[in-house]
Amino acid sequence: MRGGTSKGVFFRLDDLPTACQVPGLARDRLLQRVIGSPDPYAAHIDGLGGATSSTSKCVILSRSTRPGHDVDYLYAQVAITSDLVDGSGNCGNLTTAAGAFALHAGLVDVARVPQDGVCTVRLWQANIGKTILAHVPVAGGQVQEDGAFMLDGVAFPAAEIVLEFLDPADDDTGALFPTGQTVDELSVPEDVVPGGRIAATLITAGIPMVFVRAADLGYTCTESRERINRDPVALARFEAIRVAGALRMGLIRTPEEAATRQHSPKIAMVAPPATYRAANGQTVAAGDVDLLVRGLSMGQLHHAMMGTTSVAIATAAAIPGTLVSQAAGGAARAVVRFGHPSGTLRVGATAACCDGPSGPQWRVTRAVMSRSARILMEGWVRVPAGCF
Structure with missing residues (x-):
């Protein structure tokens, strides 16, 4: 799928091989082979990646067991030339596609999906432990991909998807400004x-x-x-x-x-x-x-x-x-x-x-931006036996 100005390979968690349904080396090796990394030629000829940071990505989604959420969304940035799958953060662009994919894949309760209008998909971003709302347009009970919204960096128009990042300060540091200073x-x-x-x-x-x-x-x-x-x-x-x-x-x-x-x-x-x-x-x-x-x-x-x-x-x-x-x-x-x-x-x-405990402290409650997304292809991706 394209999401915003990025592309990634999307999976339902249940569709992955059993050994890859849990975090670990097997999952990393599978995602690397799907993308075509590590590639010393930095070309991704033998994989689905595009040899840029914007196109060397994978996403795994599943129904959420967390109250108040529809899906758990896990993101993996696959390094191009080095042996690394980095899950230390999120991809905001592919978050757009995660909301749309959740609907395409039937991961959202059908009772919450309108026949026409906007469906708010409640994503639990597992990498950073944050809630993100994806407001996805729906027509005829299906994701509406066509539209007039233009996003600089994307060649063609599509339907607008609005994202709301709730309480986006990262929990790794516990503060909006980890040092307590704006500069x-x-x-x-x-x-x-x-x-x-x-x-x-x-x-x-x-x-x-x-x-x-x-x-x-x-x-x-x-x-x-x-x-x-x-x-x-x-x-x-x-x-x-x-x-x-x-x-x-x-x-x-x-x-x-x-x-x-x-x-x-x-x-x-x-x-x-x-x-x-x-x-x-x-x-x-x-x-x-x-x-x-x-x-x-x-x-x-x-x-x-x-x-x-x-x-x-x-x-x-x-x-x-x-x-x-x-x-x-x-x-x-x-x-x-x-x-x-x-x-x-x-x-x-x-x-x-x-x-705050040590004086005035800034807090951000939400950040909002618009993107678009669409499916580029769907089916089977083949990897060599024994690669994971």
Whole structure:
């Protein structure tokens, strides 16, 4: 299925081989072989993956045993060249498809599915332990895929699916801002930035995120995906900052652990609005956006924007003082439109400041964004005997 600007292979849990119905090496090996990883040629010729972080993904769904939920949703990011299946976070884009798949696969109680209208699918995101509501349009009792909603980064229109991420602060750290600060200063090697210090907003909403100013790295945030991804020195600088952020957030204990946690935290750079040319050749005017963002996933600049990062962008934009809010002009925003390599995206979040044990503390109750999804193919995927 395509979900947002990502693609993934979707399974019902009960359809997996018995040994793969529980977490472990057998399941990892099966998902890797389905995708075609690890592939030293980084091409995924012998699998269903697309050799990018956006297309090297798997999803497993089952009826939920958790009260108030329809399905349990498990996400797996399959590394392309390395021997790694990373389940440390969620994919916001494929969350859209998870809601639609739940209906396609008959995992939602038929009494809850309207003949026509919108079905709210209540997802339990098992990777991060969060509730997500997917508002899926239905026609004739079936998922409506056709529509006029256009999503930058996707070539064709489709029906709009609205996602609500409830209480999206990540439980790995226990706080929206793990350090208690809206801006921290990270120590990095001097070949990353002169002086070895860089300002960063460390936030856990949707997924743990490290935001930095593009200008601090000599960028404008109008750079194309190709410009960054063809520069191994640039990618190494971003990874060094991501590792420093992961250490400060308490997500890893040593820099070496970052190699086994590539999916999160993610890193993105932000900048004030500027005019640039999107990947489809269209011009995005400075007046069309509130800020610019360029995000990296699995060590590469994303062709559009990761869904979970969009949640973090919306949340950080709603809280004055963060680098995201500063790039957007400094005022708290319930809704923000940002520019990414493929165009623009509008997201929103509801945040409030309340009293905490050590003083004022920010809390976000929900983040909202729109995506679309559709089935690309269905049937059997073949893997060699004994691969798992």
